[in-house]
Amino acid sequence: MxxxxxxxxxxxxxxxxxxxxxxxxxxxxxxxxxxxxxxxxxxxxxxxxxxxxxxxxxxxxxxxxxxxxxxxxxxxxxxxxxxxxxxxxxxxxxxxxxxxxxxxxxxxxxxxxxxxxxxxxxxxxxxxxxxxxxxxxxxxxESLIKGNFIGGYGLLGYDTVDKKWTVNPLEAAVVKDIFTRYRSGEKAKDIINRLNSLGIKTKCGKKFTMSQFARIIRNEKYTGIVRTGETVYANVIPPIVDEKLFRECNIIMDSHKHKQRKNYNEQPYILSGKLFCGYCDSAITAETGTSKTGKVYHYYKCYGKKMKTTDCNKKPVSQEFIESLVFEATIKYVLTPKTIEKLAKLVTEKFNSEIAKPTALLSLEKELKEINKSIDGIMAAIENGIFTKTTKDRLLRLEAEQSELEAKISVEESRSVKPLEVNEVKKFMTYFAYMKFEKGEEKNEFINSFINRVILYDDKVIILYNSNDREVKRLTKKQLREAEAAENLEEIKENSPEPCEFKRVALGGEGEI
The missing domain is CATH 3.40.50.1390 (Resolvase, N-terminal catalytic domain)
Known part of the structure; x- marks a missing residue:
């Protein structure tokens, strides 16, 4: 057999x-x-x-x-x-x-x-x-063109609702913050430590690691781009960061590939990139000095004076003194219950006003309404016995347009974000107001969250606080004069045609404010 x-x-x-x-x-x-x-x-x-x-x-x-x-x-x-x-x-x-x-x-x-x-x-x-x-x-x-989720791992910053990519506003804020901090020069390790110290988790509910950080910086989906093989699909996912920010962060990461590992125990200068000279407008940069006894001193010095590119005579200032002054002034004058309540409402109103239903979606919904009205009219005619080849062709054409519009509306809706709640913003700000900042990285997190720019003189300091972005803005002469003359935050906000949030603080004695 x-x-x-x-x-x-x-x-x-x-x-x-x-x-x-x-x-x-x-x-x-x-x-x-x-x-x-x-x-x-x-x-x-x-x-x-x-x-x-x-x-x-x-x-x-x-x-x-x-x-x-x-x-x-x-x-x-x-x-x-x-x-x-x-x-x-x-x-x-x-x-x-x-x-x-x-x-x-x-x-x-x-x-x-x-x-x-x-x-x-x-x-x-x-x-x-x-x-x-x-x-x-x-x-x-077809699924990608319609903005559909086609499987795979979840992505921080997004949720999937009815198989559509939708922005999770709280997670998206974390993602954008990661990119912004990295572009501004903050170290990846410091960003990771900050996220973990705040208890912020990855999409899988785990702590952040260097590899997960790199996957975020390298992921083109955050710009709305999806690749399958050699095919590129643009604008199929609602973007969280713009292409310029994404590209700049990747250039930074590429430049770090072959660099030797630095000593992460070095003294952090939490006001780096935010301090500017009030006399010559140069950046004020971090410096160290060693005494005859070998003791190391940390301070900030006007870069224009150091490089002799200006005639500035700004005196160096102790790192500990100026950082403590800015830190304590912010706690005292900005993070009060009254100010938190006020700012939380302003932030919420501004954010929610910018996520109003987009014009494109309104236009598509209007078109769909007209199409549905026409279809209802034809169906009524058919029910009354009026049915010709022209009627049939017209109905088929309208139904095709209806399907196409519904698909477009679905894509636009997937790009919308959820509105913020006032209480969410208040909790975020209150967290900073009552947190004990013992580590340098915690103070660094605080400074980056609130401080936009600090203008330093020998006898005073002007602090600009973040409003809706972290871009370091150059003051006009008029704004600078107003800041120097201001007695409090409200005076500037009420009298300036282009209000910035300033606080004038005098330097003196033992650094009291």
Whole structure:
């Protein structure tokens, strides 16, 4: 009696174990009718036939060398291989070992007509595989164009609602903050430590690591771009950061690839990039000095004076003194319950006013309303017995336009963000007001959150606080005069035609304010 092994496969999780059982049952019935003894089974689960990366299949091919069986029995030829090259290649290997492939479903003879039928069936299987691949790719493309989530890991800053990418405003603020801080020169390690100290988690609910930080900086999806292979789809996801910010951050990361690791225990200068000379408008930069006894001193010095590019005579100032002064002034004058309440309302109103329903969405909804009205009119005419070829063509055209508009509206809606609540902003600001800042990185986080720019004189300091962005702005002469003359925050906000948030603080004594 002839001996055979059965090879069975199902290619996706949408097929079930019943598929395998059905294939095996058909093969055993065929073997019984053909007086063939089954001596083994090789089964690959949830693997495609377009690749030879099928462990059980390859094991069967290898074990055919032992000549323990004369046939490989499959349910039908597309279970063996989905393209003619693989089929011919592996059949040749089996033939060399004295083994032939039989199909339980397709009764193929050994004569010339059988060879022709087998070739046609294999061609059809290959066509089906290629067509299915094209349909899958086409489906992915259409899903991406419509802004649909096509699977994979979640992304910090986004949620998926009804299979659409939607911006999570709180997470998006974290993402944008990461990019902004990194571009401003803050170290990746410091940003990561800040996030973890605040208890902010990744999308998977874990602490941030350097690799996760890099994945955020490198991820083009944050600019609205998705790549599949060599194809690029733009504006299919609501962007969180603009391309310029993304590009600049990646240039910084590229420049750090081959740099030697720096000592992270070095003294942090939390006002770096924010201090400016009130006399010559130069940046005030961090400096260190060593006394004869070997003691190291940390201070800030006018860069214009240091490089002798100006005639400035601004005196250096102790790092500890100026940082403490700015820190304590902010706590005392800005983060009061009254100010927090006021600022929380302003921030919420401004944010929510900017996320009002976009014009494009309003326009699309208006068009859809008109289309629906026209369709209702035609349906009413049909109900009254008026139905012609023109009516039919008109209805089909309107329904096509209706589907297209609904798809566009779905994309626009996915780009919308949720409004902020006043209490959310108040909690955020109150957290800073009552937090004990013992570590340098915690103070750095505080300064970056609130301080925009600090203008330093020998006898006073003007502090500008962040409003709706962190861009360091140059003061006009008029604003500078107003800041110097101001007695309090409210005076500037009420009297300046272009209000900035200033506080005039005198330097003196032991650094009291």
């Amino acid at each position: 002839k001996k055979a092994v059965i090879y069975a496969r199902f290619s996706s999780h949408s097929q079930t174990e019943q598929s395998i059982e059905g294939q095996l049952r058909e093969c055993y019935d065929f073997a019984k009718r053909s007086d063939i003894t089954i001596v083994g089974e090789y089964i690959d689960r949830a693997l495609t036939g377009t690749s030879d990366k099928r462990p059980q299949f390859l094991k069967m091919i290898d074990e055919s060398k032992k000549k323990n069986f004369e046939y490989v029995l499959v349910y039908q030829l597309d279970r063996f291989a989905r393209n003619r090259y693989d089929s011919a290649n592996y059949k040749a290997k089996l033939k060399k070992n004295g083994v032939r492939v039989l199909s339980a479903k397709e009764n193929i003879t050994d004569d010339a007509s059988g060879i022709l039928v087998e070739g046609m069936l294999e061609s059809m299987a290959e066509y089906y595989s290629a067509e299915l691949s094209q349909k899958v790719k086409r489906g992915i493309k």
